[in-house]
Structure formats: C-alpha cells, structure tokens
Amino acid sequence: MLSNTKKLLGTPLLASLLVLLLPALAGASEWRLNMTQGVTEVSQEVYSLHMIIFWICTVIGVVVFGAMFYTMIMHRKSKGAKAANFHHSTQVEIIWTVIPSLILIAMAVPATSTLKKIYDTDDADMSVLVTGYQWKWKYEYLGEDLSFFSNLSTPQSQIYEGEARGENYLLEVDNPLVIPAGKKVKFLVTAQDVIHSWWVPDLAVKRDAIPGYVHEAWTRVDKEGIYRGQCAELCGKDHGFMPIEVHVRSQSDYNEWLTQEKAKAAEIAALTQKTFSFDELMAEGEAVYQRACAACHGPGGEGGVGPAIIKSKVATGPIDIHIDVIVNGITGTMMQAFGEQLNEVEAAAVITYQRNGFNNNMGDEIQPIDVYNFKQGN
Amino acid sequence: MAHGPDKGLSRWLFTTNHKDIGSMYLWFSFLMFLVGGVMALIIRAELFEPGMQIVDPNFFNQMTTMHGLIMVFGAVMPAFVGLANWMVPLMIGAPDMALPRMNNWSFWILPFAFAMLGSTLFMEGGAPNFGWTFYAPLSTTYAPPSVTFFIFAVHIMGASSIMGSINIIATILNMRAPGMTLMKMPLFVWTWLITAYLLIAVMPVLAGVVTMMLMDIHFGTAFFDAAGGGDPVLFQHIFWFFGHPEVYIMILPAFGVVSAILPTFARKPLFGYSSMVYATAAIAFLSFIVWAHHMFTVGMPLFAELVFMYATMLIAVPTGVKVFNWVATMWKGSMTFETPMLFAIAFVILFTIGGFSGLMLAIAPVDFQYHDTYFVVAHFHYVLVPGAIFSITAGVYYWLPKWCGHMYNEVLGKTHFWLAFAGLNITFFPMHFSGLAGMPRRIPDYHDLFADWNMISSIGAFLFGAAQILFLYIVIRTIVSGRKATQEVWEGSHGLEWTVPSPAPYHTFDTPPEVK
Numbered sequence: 001m002l003s004n005t006k007k008l009l010g011t012p013l014l015a016s017l018l019v020l021l022l023p024a025l026a027g028a029s030e031w032r033l034n035m036t037q038g039v040t041e042v043s044q045e046v047y048s049l050h051m052i053i054f055w056i057c058t059v060i061g062v063v064v065f066g067a068m069f070y071t072m073i074m075h076r077k078s079k080g081a082k083a084a085n086f087h088h089s090t091q092v093e094i095i096w097t098v099i100p101s102l103i104l105i106a107m108a109v110p111a112t113s114t115l116k117k118i119y120d121t122d123d124a125d126m127s128v129l130v131t132g133y134q135w136k137w138k139y140e141y142l143g144e145d146l147s148f149f150s151n152l153s154t155p156q157s158q159i160y161e162g163e164a165r166g167e168n169y170l171l172e173v174d175n176p177l178v179i180p181a182g183k184k185v186k187f188l189v190t191a192q193d194v195i196h197s198w199w200v201p202d203l204a205v206k207r208d209a210i211p212g213y214v215h216e217a218w219t220r221v222d223k224e225g226i227y228r229g230q231c232a233e234l235c236g237k238d239h240g241f242m243p244i245e246v247h248v249r250s251q252s253d254y255n256e257w258l259t260q261e262k263a264k265a266a267e268i269a270a271l272t273q274k275t276f277s278f279d280e281l282m283a284e285g286e287a288v289y290q291r292a293c294a295a296c297h298g299p300g301g302e303g304g305v306g307p308a309i310i311k312s313k314v315a316t317g318p319i320d321i322h323i324d325v326i327v328n329g330i331t332g333t334m335m336q337a338f339g340e341q342l343n344e345v346e347a348a349a350v351i352t353y354q355r356n357g358f359n360n361n362m363g364d365e366i367q368p369i370d371v372y373n374f375k376q377g378n
Numbered sequence: 379m380a381h382g383p384d385k386g387l388s389r390w391l392f393t394t395n396h397k398d399i400g401s402m403y404l405w406f407s408f409l410m411f412l413v414g415g416v417m418a419l420i421i422r423a424e425l426f427e428p429g430m431q432i433v434d435p436n437f438f439n440q441m442t443t444m445h446g447l448i449m450v451f452g453a454v455m456p457a458f459v460g461l462a463n464w465m466v467p468l469m470i471g472a473p474d475m476a477l478p479r480m481n482n483w484s485f486w487i488l489p490f491a492f493a494m495l496g497s498t499l500f501m502e503g504g505a506p507n508f509g510w511t512f513y514a515p516l517s518t519t520y521a522p523p524s525v526t527f528f529i530f531a532v533h534i535m536g537a538s539s540i541m542g543s544i545n546i547i548a549t550i551l552n553m554r555a556p557g558m559t560l561m562k563m564p565l566f567v568w569t570w571l572i573t574a575y576l577l578i579a580v581m582p583v584l585a586g587v588v589t590m591m592l593m594d595i596h597f598g599t600a601f602f603d604a605a606g607g608g609d610p611v612l613f614q615h616i617f618w619f620f621g622h623p624e625v626y627i628m629i630l631p632a633f634g635v636v637s638a639i640l641p642t643f644a645r646k647p648l649f650g651y652s653s654m655v656y657a658t659a660a661i662a663f664l665s666f667i668v669w670a671h672h673m674f675t676v677g678m679p680l681f682a683e684l685v686f687m688y689a690t691m692l693i694a695v696p697t698g699v700k701v702f703n704w705v706a707t708m709w710k711g712s713m714t715f716e717t718p719m720l721f722a723i724a725f726v727i728l729f730t731i732g733g734f735s736g737l738m739l740a741i742a743p744v745d746f747q748y749h750d751t752y753f754v755v756a757h758f759h760y761v762l763v764p765g766a767i768f769s770i771t772a773g774v775y776y777w778l779p780k781w782c783g784h785m786y787n788e789v790l791g792k793t794h795f796w797l798a799f800a801g802l803n804i805t806f807f808p809m810h811f812s813g814l815a816g817m818p819r820r821i822p823d824y825h826d827l828f829a830d831w832n833m834i835s836s837i838g839a840f841l842f843g844a845a846q847i848l849f850l851y852i853v854i855r856t857i858v859s860g861r862k863a864t865q866e867v868w869e870g871s872h873g874l875e876w877t878v879p880s881p882a883p884y885h886t887f888d889t890p891p892e893v894k
Contacts, residue, residue: 031831032811032814032815034811034813046743046744046747053741054738060734061734064702065727065730068708068723071708071710072713072723074544075710075713077714081713083646084646084710085647086649086710087648096702107689107741108687110741115687134520148558159429159430160430162431163730165826169825194517194519195515197749199750205746206749208677209677212605212608212610230818232751234509234819235516237436240822240823241435278792294756311579317429336804
C-alpha cells in the first residue's frame, strides 16, 4: 500500500500542474497575468509595491514549501525514516517571530509613503464631481457649468442575444469623462442611491461612491489616451454594466471639447421651449425608455425588479402624478428621481411613450415645457 | 441498560447524545455544501464565456449571495460544530457535552433557518441579491421583500451558534478528565475554545446589525439611510467587526484539525505546542482590531488607514509561526501519506498561498487595485476551500473509522483528494490573474480580456464539484461496507479518542480516564 501511496502522490501532482501551465504556454496576450502598471506616478508606485510584496511572498514560499517538499521526500516511512522526537525550541520560535516582523516593517515604510501620496488631494487644477447612480455615472465639472450622465453604450443585443461582441464590450459609454493631460484632477466621489465604486485601473484610482459622503481622490495623467474601468462595488442588478471611460486629451483639445459640450447643452436647453409632435415624442421616448427604464421595468414594459409599465397605475393614471414619479422618484423604493438624469425633452418623451406604448393607449401627451413648469413648481 | 439509542426517527429528533448530534451537524453541513456548491456551479456556468446565456443578472446576484451565505453559515460553521460535538468530549475524556438538551436545540433550529433562507428563492422579488456582506442601503431600501426572511434566518443561525459555543466552553472548562490540564488539551480543543469565545463576542454584533436593518426597513428608522441622517459606512463597520472574527471562526478549528493529523502521520509530536496555543490566541485578539481592512476604499482618514494596515500586517506573524511549526512537525518525521495526511499537507501549502495574497491585500495602497476584484475572490477561496473545507474533509477521513468502525477505501480516498486538489487549483488560481487584469467581482458578464481565465476557472469548478460526489459515495460506502477498523486506527495516533473502541460506543467515558 505504501508504494501505491508514493505513486499516487507523484503523477497527479504533475498532471494538475500541466493542466495549469498548458494554457499559459499556448496562450497569446489575452492570458493576462499581472496588474497594469498604469499611466500615473501613483499607479506605477502601486505596481512596484505590488511586485515587491509579491517577490517577498515568493521567496518565503520557496523556502517554506522547499522545506516541506524536502521533508516529504526524505523523511518518509517507506524510505526507512525513523521519527525524531524533538518538539520544542524557544530559540527557533523567537527567530521565526522576529524575522517576519522585520520584513513587515520594511514593507510598511514604502506602503505608508505611497498611501500618503494617494491621500494628498491638495492643489488640484480642476475638480470633477462623480456621482454613482443605478447604473450609470454622472460627471459634473465644478465651476464650468457642465454636467452629464455616462451610460453603458454596448447594445443589449450583444449582451443577451449573442450578437458579435465589439472591441470594448461592456467597457464603453455614450459620454466619456474627458480630462486634460498633465493636470492634477480632483475627483469628488459620491452616490445618489446605493454604494458604488469608481475604479479606473490605469489611474490606480478606486473610491467608493457612498450616499451622504463626498470622498476625494485625484489623478494626473501625462499620457493622452482612453482608459477604461468599471464599478467595483455590488450595486444591484446591473452592477456589471456601468463602466467608466476616461479620455485624456491635450489642454487645447480639452478646451475645444469643453466649448462644444457647453454649446450642446445650451441647444438642448433651448429645445425645452419647442413643441414636439406626438410621433417625435414617441420615437424619442422609446430610445429613452430602453436606456433609462428597461433595466428595471423590462424592455417590453413587462416588469422585472421594478413593476410592469403595461397597465400600470401610474402610466394609466393622472398625468401629473406620472410626471411627479418620473421627476422625483418614489422615496423608500428603488424608483429613482429622474429629474436630473433626464432633460425636459427626454422626460416628456418617455412619459408620453409610457402612457401610449405597451398598449396603454392613454391618448395624451406632454411637452418639455410642461416638465419644466412642473420642476419650477408651477 | 436502557441507555442505547431510541429507535427510528425519535432517536434523531430527541437525542441529547453528542455523537448523534455531531453526526446530524455533519450531514446537514454536507447537504448545505452541495446546495451551495450547485449555486457556485450556476455562477461558473454563466461565467464560462462572455455574454449572458443562462441566468439574468438579478438571479446571478441571488446566486452569489446565497452561495456565500450557505457556505459560510450552512456548510463550514455547522461542520466544525459537528466535529466539536463528536471529538471534544472524546478528546477531553468527558461522557457527553455539558448541556445536552441545549445541544439538541441548537442543532434543530438550523434546518428551519436554512429552510426559511432557501424559501426566499421562490418568493416574489426573489432571494436576497445584495451579496453575502449585504451592504446597506442595497440591502435595506433597495432590497427585495424577502430580506425580512433573510434577517430572521440570520437571527436563528446566530442563536444556534451562540448556544453551540456556550456548550463547548462549558464542556471544555468543566468536564475535562482528571489530569487533563488546559495546557495538556489537544490543540483542536484549544482552537475550539478560542473560537467559541469569538463566536459569543461577535454573533450578537451580527444580530444587532441585521436588527438595525429590520428597523430601517419596517419601522422607519434611518440607521443606514443617508437621507434620514443615517450612515451607510456605519453598516460596514459593524458588519466587519463581526465579519473579520468570523473568518477566523472558520479557520481556527481548521488549525486544530491539522495539528492533530500532521503529528499522527509524521509519527512525531506537534512542534511548539505552547507557541501554537499562544499564536491562536494572538490571532483571535488581532481579529478584533483589523476589521476596516475590508474597507480601505470607503474613504477613511489616512490615520485610520495606516492603523488598520499595520495591524493587519501584524497577523502574518502568528500565522507564520503556525505554518513554521507545522513544517517543523513534519521535519525528520517518519511520514506516510494516507488521505487525511494528503488533505492536511495540501491545507498547509494552499492556506499559506491564501495567506500570501492576504498579506498583499493588507498593503492599503495596493489594495486600491485589488479591492473588490477577483484577486480578493481568489484570496478568500484559497483560505476557505483548502483551509476550512480541506481540513474538515481531512478530519472526516481521519476520524470516520472511529465514528463508524470501518476503514474507508484508501485508493478512492486518494482519488478524491487529487481530483479535489486539481479542481480547486484550476478553479481558484486563475482568479488571481483575472483579478489582477482588472475583473471586478460579482459581475455576471465581462469583457473578452478576462475570457480565457474564466473558462479555465469554470472547468475546474465542475471538476471540484464532481470530486465531492465521489466523497459522498466514499463516506456512504465506508459506513455500509468498509473493513473493520482497529481501536487505534492509525499507527501514530495519540490521544484519548483512540483509547475507546471503534466504532465509539454510544456512551463513552462513563468513568473518567486518568490523564498522566
């Protein structure tokens, strides 16, 4: 039985190692093994700390496991090993208490200095308020009178219907955060509903977005480019579907973008005065519904984690209550206040669509100006 | 002699016998292990490749939540209580547990707790879907209605654990055989004594935090609701004040099991017994002052981050002492590698790997990159699966001949070990890579960048699952038809449990043994 034991110890171990190694040998760049070095001073410091502690662990591992395998091979009964009888040595215990303690102290020093750097949000060149919503991000450029929502832009058909996946599947958004290169950008991070976490690996920035708190983080990226991340705190059903896209551009490109965005915002604000046809409202409403409502109420209004829109009391009830629910949400439930997330045109369109789509056929409509007036308290 | 077991169902319903109750705990935990395992396989099946194929995201979240809750509270904790029930009286020379009726009750409320928790899957709105850590306000304002049943189930589990712990402490402190001083107790008894104190300290904290949730949900308080002046971060502080000792609750008894097995098969006494006891106590103490390392990214002040980082790094010292002592126990022994020994050695190696990633996670600035990624998932599965699960499995193989009087089949046992060992590593090792590559945890779908390692993980998971079916077969086969076991069972066995016949009679140590 003992020789049997030896055989069983050897072969499967080798086999299981092979199974682990084969893909690593065969694979191309997709088999990513390690953390990104990132593109900021902090992210590179974090990466080198990661590598230092990794190598410390590796060396300790080689020593400890080496000793174990040595003894497992040399001191087996089948080889005639006689058991020694030592069971105690204060000296040895002190040695293997003190040495690890010294290693830890050596490790704590650089870790402390990097942590201090992460916490140093002083002297920022600009600030962006980042707010997490289920399941999107809002970016507000403080002092610039510009804010917008950033939604996942991967089509549902790629996620649920097996359509060919795009290059940036699940890591792409409609409106990316744009920041200038070489500038210290401070992020003020908060959330509207549940806890989210704003994480971009290449910047080594991860900050929990918590309702009732505004926490600070910062970055300075010199290299222009697109950096992608994801929400890192479970925030409900579509936690996996609220990515982050950061575009770092030269100061002049950034300025140009800023001007354009402000012009766009002014245009949308002007539309509030316009009267739309029923068909225009329905078409826009369907698009808004799929983007903002479908996640909870179902793509066909059949309901999901939220109630159905088909024959719902709100969508088939008095229109001013419907506007109130959309604009202010329902306190104490998952129904968010969409007053800020949707502009007046979008809100009017989606309300009209909910009342007339899904066979609700209420036959009424509202215009952006009605939503505007409601928000003003008229 | 009217002292034998009752006949039929009433034996199990009304029993106050520590062996019967121990067996029920173990079977119950194995059932929960399979249920939680099926949920894990649903998760791994969905993650086999990018795109949503099998479940919807909400159900996916229910699976991750229920998998965690069931494995922690249903599989690991009851299994260790089962081992304690069986082995603590046998190891200290006591006739039974100190509080036998309470023992019966603390087991029998568990099936109701888990039936209630499981029933939430069939309720409107579905089962809890906010993660096993149930962070508010996702678990309060934004939770499905079934959260109330979850809260009540947690209350019952907590009551069960507290009663079990009181019983274990009372037994160990009052019922040791003459001559069995505290520093002569087997390490398994020591680790359980310390674990029981941890449980009594933190289960009420868990009960408190779920009660605060209940208040927020139904009675209009706003403990965790920022809009009402409450604080969502407070939830995390309270939860992890329970949660961190909880992870040691799941690992300290494992230390005890392994400290019993290694000396037996190395045929050499445990190295550094007293330093093992002190290290266990040190780990238990440190577990109370490191909780916020789970919260490095919530925006605590720099000073708090530093304090919790240093305290967390400190845990590596007593944990290292334990590992070094185990290696020294094996050193210059006369080793054989029966199934319990294989599981115990794998425990030492793989738990140490989990300890390494734990040390990496302790470095707060780097944790900003690791936190809430698959690297963390890899870390805690490396400490819990080869840690808790492997040690429980090792314990079952080690003591099963004493429990049922039959030897298991060694070839089958080793096959089980190698399948589980390979499955575990194929499942969890690649998770280090997907986490470092930037994959957040608890997501049902992902970018192609993470596809390769996820596919490997899923394959490993099904292999690991299959290995557990083999385990069930081996145990049943042993009970039904294994060959007779001797009283000592193992050549190198030491301790009171090996001085009673195999199978252990229904009542043991009616007259206390003398311990020299």
